[in-house]
């Protein structure tokens with residue numbers, strides 16, 4: 547079977563979905579991955595978030611939620627479990643046409659319920675979007691307050707020597 551080569555997008559393809567369309571949040575499936583790759587890496591090439599490979603997205607598809615409008619993926623968020631008592635909110639992105647209408651909140655808040663159901667007391671995120679995460683109840687902490695375990699991912703991150711992301715945490719049972 548021929549391998550399809552994907553390269554990071556410089557622009558996002560125009561959506562058919564109308565900005566006033568009804569949006570559903572659901573678990574991602576395999577068919578969503580190429581669009582997830584486009585949205586996440588569109589922001590990643592601008593330095594807004596970390597990039598994801600197709601491989602990583604397929605591997606983690608069961609933990610990614612998507613927002614779908616008119617049959618198209620217009621946003622995403624995921625929970626990445628780090629250890630018994632901690633999980634990371636990752637890959638939060640909303641297509642520019644759908645920003646500012648509460649979709650980021652609709653994608654992230656269900657992750658709180660999921661964390662509580664799993665018995666995970668603390669969520670954290672590493673982000674440049676402090677304003678957004680503050681509105682969702684996260685507070686800034688010194689990066690070194692996060693446990694050593696979370697730095698495993700940093701060893702393969704291209705930002706490891708000049709990380710500009712802010713660490714934020716949110717308690718789930720307060």
Ligand SMILES: CC(C)(COP(=O)(O)OP(=O)(O)OC[C@H]1O[C@@H](n2cnc3c(N)ncnc32)[C@H](O)[C@@H]1OP(=O)(O)O)[C@@H](O)C(=O)NCCC(=O)NCCS
Pocket residue numbers: 589594595637638639640641644645646647648649650651652671672673674675676677678679681682
């Ligand atoms: C960050 C992002 C996901 C927000 O999505 P969104 O759908 O526009 O956010 P919402 O409309 O759900 O906003 C939720 C709340 O956060 C606030 N908010 C959103 N973006 C904000 C910002 N940049 N600064 C301050 N507050 C912000 C909103 O005012 C809203 O507040 P309220 O619900 O208390 O009234 C979106 O801007 C995005 O995709 N950015 C590019 C990718 C990115 O940087 N992702 C973060 C990776 S860690």
